[in-house]
Amino acid sequence: MKCISWNVNGLRAVVKKGFLDVFHELDADFFCLQETKLQAGQIELDLPDTYYQYWNYAERKGYAGTAIFTKREPLSVRYGIGSAEHDLEGRVITLEYPDFFFITCYTPNSGEGLKRLAYRMAWEDDFLHYLNQLDSQKPLILCGDLNVAHQNIDLKNWKTNRKNAGFTDEEREKFSALLDSGYLDTFRYFYPDLTGAYSWWSYRFNARKNNAGWRIDYFITSKRLQPQLNDAKIHSHIMGSDHCPVELDISL
Template identity: 70%
Template sequence: MKLISWNVNGLRAVLKKDFMTTFNTLDADFFCLQETKMQAGQVTLDLPGYHQYFNYAEKKGYSGTAIFTKYKPLNVTYGLGIDIHDHEGRLITLEYPTFYLITCYTPNSQNELKRLDYRMTWDDAFRNYVHQLSQHKSVIFCGDLNVAHEAIDLKNDKTNHHNAGFTDEERAKFTALLNAGFTDTFRHFYPDQTGVYSWWSYRFNARKNNAGWRIDYFCTSNDLTDKLHDAKILTDIYGSDHCPIELDIADLVQKS
């Protein structure tokens, strides 16, 4: 079973940059998007064989998530069920007989960390949400989590210390998330791999120089560890300031 996660930095924009060729070539069972930046009705996608689910931000051209899947879920939930967190289209949960799949676009703490306090409340709420789900079924969550966990996860760790995405506070919250019973699948397979990133600034030729950050993740509840096959970062795919990431895992559901 193949899962893809990609912050597309605007679905309408990436559709003009060969998105459909990438989508068809990857042929994923689940294709999760973040930062779709659109409202209902602005895009109609012809995706034969896929069920489509979107969560839109109330603010136009901002945030938003989507999942395209070959497997019809038992249930679909949008958001965390907490009003303060559910106006920006940041979360979709699909429920299947044996697991939950979540796509997540974690809030950025922004310049001068002006949204760090809010980010901390989001991180606590998200951790509680996925932990509670994991008490019932296995959990897979993915997306742009807007944090480089360790120094190994970005090119310039010293100069970025205390910047959004690499503050001690954000990194500690991610540690707490993993400690709640989850596995960072890329690090599970490649614990010491350096120089592999999923996001690069559009400035300073960052992608050309590979001055990037690994802030996109597939995480699974620990009970799925023995079912993991591989985790990949698809750095050769362009179209966004992020590249897609991939999780290969044993089949967990029958196609319907």
């Protein structure tokens, strides 16, 4: 089973840059998007009839938003995490299947000057509680832009970013707490020491050309799915967004 996650940073813009070509080329069982930045009815995608489409839109126009396109019809679909505080920005979709949950997430950014860090910390606690509730029922696959580079090797210039959004001690500690709760960072499971593997690059300073990036897009699974993991990939050659797609191959 091939799973793809891609923060498109505005789906309408990426469609003009060859999104459908990428979609068909990757031919995934699950194709997840974050930061779609649109409302219902603002786009029509010519996807094959074999895909079921699920969208979660932010109340604020042109902001956040997630989507899942899947060949597998779920038993049920949930939008958000059941919290009025967190569910206005279209950040989470959960699909339930007989043997697992599949979740895509666009984690809130702590913002310039860390003005949203306190909210981010509350989100982290509530989202982990949500995941643990699901995991107590059946194993899960979580993907998305989780807006944190966990280890020093997950970004190029870690020394100068210690207090910047996405690499604060607080955010990294929350990610460690997630993994310690019974989950795997699948890319690091396969490639624990690989450097230079990034999924996001700033549009400034020729960052992508120089591969001065961050790995902030993930596939996380329940640890008990480890025997079924086959591979994890970062498609850094695919353009169109400031992020690139990431992939998980799993036998389910």
